[in-house]
Amino acid sequence: MIRALFVAMLGFAAPALADAATDAFLEAEAVTATQVATVPAALNDKAWDKTPVATFKVSAQRSVRLNDKKANALLEQPGFGEIRVRALASPTELGILVAWNDATRDVLRTDETNTFADSVAIEIPTSFGAGKRLPYVGMGDVDMPVRLYMQRAQTKGSVANEYVAAGFGSLTRVPKRQAAMAMEYDSGTKLWRALFIRPLTVEGSSLERQSLVPVAFAVWDGARDERGGYKQLSAWHVVKMPTPALDLAYAKYLSWGYGPGELGDPEKGRAIAETVCVACHHLPGKTFASPGVAPNLSNIGAIASPIYLRESIVNSSGVIIHALQPNAHYSKSSPPDKNGAYPNADAYQWSATEPNGKVISRMPPFNVYTPDQVGDLVAFLKTLDGTKK
């Protein structure tokens, strides 16, 4: 306790004490918010040009596989690749501007049944900060919900909604939207820009007195039939708020794996992954497991942070994620009910409920590995960024 206080005090006095891992993490994953009196609600306000821009990778979600034949074929074509993000913070609001290049403007259509709209969303954990782990990047998980802000392009402007979610399939609209959102396409530069402004404090969730606000992004390309789980998403990033001083403890947690030598040898990690993990997961070129039994890891490095990967290996039940299509496989070997209905196949459920009511991950905790081996595994998984097969 005393030591923690000491560290915190030092932190206030000298933020430069952040270690090499924290520096590397912030360099790679942070967008710095500039302090303003009020966050401008206009996309073309000059204040946005004056704040630093961060470029983040987005990658098609492959951890789950859905059942649209055409969208599955389009998944093989290159996506947007990256988005550019800016942030402004006022004493009461946080504004985030997302920009990305898109050759075509696709909007919600009221005359066609099989087209999709360009869309964008950001998510922020409901609860975060020192001592709290990051939620699963794809809409949170059972214990760590997220707040989501989403816009779908329509002929004029966008349809904007605010949601809470605690994992796949749990997205639920917040009846009274508190965030302001706007979305605009420049047909000359082929650029989408989308603005999200949320109050620092909303019911049940506050960004106040936080120096690092985790945020993740998703963009949907209508031309690739993207919607729902067909999306291009980023890893967790952080908004570095103008105040208070850097929370060193939280920064240290988030930046595990960014320091030199922290991650270990990806080739040793590959050897473990390609003999053990492949029993349930798909890896590039290693697709023996029945599709859907477990998340496909072929580009997991692009969306999962090292700390998340470490936690989900050693303490798998600490992160409960239900399958995205829990009813997509039924058990033909089980007897059907009197109406001929077969029950769901257990093998395709990612979670299970124990007799005492506790929900656990169907992946056992792999705590048999030494910290070095876990570092090797994470190093390997981080190489799976979708750029090579």
Added chain:
Amino acid sequence: MSKRQLAMVMDLNKCIGCQTCTVACKTQWTNRNGREYMYWNNVETKPGDGYPKKWEALGGGFDAGGNLQDGVVPSRYSEYGVPWDYNQDEIMKGAELAPQADPTVGPNWDEDVGAGDFPNSYFFYLPRICNHCSNPGCLAACPRSAIFKREQDGIVLVDLNRCEGYKLCIAGCPYKKIYFNPKLSKSEKCIFCFPRIEKGLPPACAQQCVGRIRFVGYLDDAEGQVAKLVNQYKVALPLHPEYGTQPNVYYVPPMSGPRKFDKFGKPIEGSDRIPMAYLESLFGPAVHDSLKTLEGEMKKRKAGQPSELMDLLIAYKHSDMFRIETKRPEGFSLPVLK
């Protein structure tokens, strides 16, 4: 899954293709608010492309192991067909009757075309609604658990508050009987007229059926016509059972009708006008026994002997075709509609 299952049997030998069911459904449910292009009930000519166009080639359903299969979301322009009107005002001023669009596809586009060459051509009508399957492909595809089977009768419904319009249900349904409402950005489908069912009335399509082809009742009601036709006589069969969804609309397959003619115009004894292989491709191998039973019972009746099956299918009283007493599971209360 559901405690009971409401089912429908359609006797294809009595369908005259009048589309009264289609119109009953349309005026009741789909003539407004983005549903104009939808036909929750349609009657198509078989063999034929059907509605939406070539729906049998659009995927969905399950493989033999029970795994959901990829499917395609049809286009309003090229598979369903955009509703059009005719120039009714202009023809009063001397114009020729013409559609106010250049339609290329529609819900009954290939009516009566069928297959085969004169004088041995053939076709029959196939009315289609949602099959309210026991393992629905739409429900399996929904990542939001927005689709559910009602406990008390197995009717498959969409919770529009949870639907986000992802259209995976449309890809997942092998019968393409769930539709996207582009005005509401949500999926909608045949609801088996559940508000009517709750009042003890049959669905509008069944009530209005001119040919009296539709039986409605619970599968576990052993005394009911539906259970007798499906389970006792085994003459009513699901459409495309190989799609693996366990459909709950059953069809009495079409009997072959007049025999084929030889080159002199004489009937060929024992010939099948509708090829058995084609019927088997629609209703599975059980179609052979079903037709044998139907022919046997028909012979008995012709010989003046009693046949319960023939009496059932004749349906002397229309009201006898519906057994919809709403026996609900103990402790069940109807959800309040908002």
